[in-house]
Amino acid sequence: MSADLDPVIHSQARLRIMTTLTALPAGDRLTFPRLQQLLDATAGNLSTHLRKLEDAGYVEVVKSFRGRVPSTEVGATRDGRRAFEDYLAALQALLTPPAAPAARTDPEADRSATSPQEER
Amino acid sequence: MQAHPENVDPADGPADLADGPADPAAMAALVAAQRAHVVRSTNPDARLLYGVWGAAWLVGFGLLWPADRSGSGLTVGAAYAGFGALMLVGVVVTAVHLTRRSSGLSGSSKAQRQMLGWTWGLSFSAVAALNTSLGMSGASDQVMAVVTSVVPALVVGALYMAGGAVWGDSMQFGLGAWICVAAAAGALSGPAHVHLVMAVAGGGGLLIGALVYHLRVTRSPSRARRPGAPS
Secondary structure (H helix, E strand, O other): HHOOOOOOOOOOOHHHHHHHHHEEEEEEEEEEEHHHHHHOOOHHHHHHHHHHHHOOOOOEEEEEEEEEEEEEEEEEHHHHHHHHHHHHHHHHHHHHHOHHHHHHHHHHHHHHHHHHHHHO | OOHHHHHHHOOOOOOOOOOOOOOHHHHHHHHHHHHHHHHHHEEEEEEEEHHHHHHHHHHHHHHHHHHOOOOOOHHHHHHHHHHHHHHHHHHHHHHHHHHHHHOOOOOOOHHHHHHHHHHHHHHHHHHHHHHHHHOOOOOOOOHHHHHHHHHHHHHHHHHHHHHHHHHHHHHHHHHHHHHHHHHHHHHHHHOOOOHHHHHHHHHHHHHHHHHHHHHHHHHOOOOOOOOOOHH
C-alpha cells in the first residue's frame, strides 16, 4: 500500500515537520525553538528527524550567530517542497482509488455485473 | 517502518513526536491539522486586531464627541487623555501580537512584515508631526477636530486598501474602502460631528469587520486546505 509513498516523509513525525516548513512561503525559515514549539516536540527527537530530512536534501539547517548567541534556522528546500507535493499527491491517490477496483477480485460473480457498466 | 512505542511520552508538554506511518486517511488528517495549526499560529489574527482598534475608536472618538459640547461633564483635556490612552493600548496590543506571531520567522516573510511595520510607524509619525505643527501654528479647535480625526483614518483606510490589494484579501480591501468613506463623511460633517462619525462608522465598521472575520473562521474551520490542494 505504501510502496509509492516516500519513506523519508512517510512517518508521522517527519510528515508534520515537512507540513510545518512548507506551510511557510518558499525561502522562509523557522528558528529551531519556534519549530519545536509549533510541533510540541523535544529538542533531541526533533534533531533526529531533522537529520534524516537533511540527509535526504529535503530541509536545510542553517547555523549562525546572532551576536554571541548561536542560532539554528530550518527551512524546506526546493527538493523538499517537491517531494512533499509528490507525497501528498500519492496520498491523495491512495485515498481516491480508481473506479470499480473490486471488479477483478471475484471474477465469477462480478464480471457479469460490472462488464455492461464498463462498456458505457 | 515500525512505530516506536518507546518514543511515546505520556507526560504533558513537549514530547517525542509520534513516529511511524499511519493509514493514508490519518496521515492526510495530520497534514490538514498541522497546516491549520501553523497558519493560525504564524499569521496575525484579524479578529483581534480589528476588534481592538474598533473598540478603541468607538470608545475613544465617543469620548471626544461629547467633549466638543458644553455641559457634558467631561473636560476636553480628560477626553483627549482617554483617547490617547486607548490609542496607546491599540498600538501595544498590535505590536505584541504581531511580534509573537512572527517570532522565529526569517526570510522573505520577515522582511515583508518589517517593511509593513515601518509603513505604519512612519506614516503615523508623520500624522503626529502634522497634528503638532497645526496645533503650534494656532489652528482653531474646529480645524484640529477635523484634521486629527480624519487624517489618521485616511491613512488607515489607504493602508488597508493597499494591503488588501497586495495580499489578495478582498475583506481587508473592503474594510479599508469603508474607512476611507467614513473619513470623507466625517470631514464633510464638520467639526461638530466628525468624532461621532468616526466613532460609529469607523469604530463600528472595524468591529463589524472583526465579526465577519470571526464568522468566516468559525463557519469554515477547514480553510486549511486539503492535502494535495495547491498551497
